Amino acid sequence: MYQPSDEELKSIEAWFAEYDGLAAHGAIEKLADLAVFPMNLVTDVPGGYAAVRQWTREEYVEAMKEAMGGGTAGLGLESKRTPRFLSENLVVVETEATMTIEGQRQEMHYVDLLVRTEDGWAFQTMVQGGWGYGWPATKRG
Template sequence: MTFLPDTGYTPTPEDRAGLDAWFAEYDAASARREIARMADMAVFPLNLVSDDSAGNGRSAQWDREQFVATMTHVMGEGGEEITFESTRTPVFLSPSMAVVFTDSVMTAGGTTRQLRYADVLVRRDGVWAFQTMIQSGWGDNL
């Protein structure tokens, strides 16, 4: 039998820096609407957890094609600049798994929205990728 340690994993400064760098790259790709690049940074099938307009919890798995199609529909293919100001709180479960809670302000076309979401990321061969997206309001798209 394997016994788990009394406390969770404590990330190294390098762990945190690598995760921060991944999010900086992902936010930059999002701001430029580089949806194919965003998809490159994911593990498919991608798990999604949300709720719909009727207030029901929903979940789904998307392949790369569904991710690209949905994000293109939601984000558009150009136009006004998108900016993000985010505060992230990562919880490292191990050196290769993290749940990251984000409070973000997104501004597009002069409209500002506050977002709160969580992502589950995994590190494979030293590279982070998101595997699960958790955010309210996407359920009608699932």
């Protein structure tokens, strides 16, 4: 198992600090700049099946505008992130988040795959249950 250095762990924390700051202000295009496309999405659909898609940059921007609106600043978002380095260039980050919307707390649990590029870290795969409503279930080959 790859053991990241303190500097590598701090680089992931810094990446998420930048991401969170952009998300708070609804800077969707700049968030897209932090990704590698096509982006993989993995979720599930009613009935207990997985659903997998790839988004273009345009599809990501459209979906995030709908999901985030003007940003996350007023949502009382708290996140605990646990990075798990697969290698010096691949890290899976598990996030447990709590969001408060109009006094109601919602808990989210998701995973992102970050890849090291020439320009630094970028997210390439998002995994979270419950997004696939309206998507077809994934079938094997």
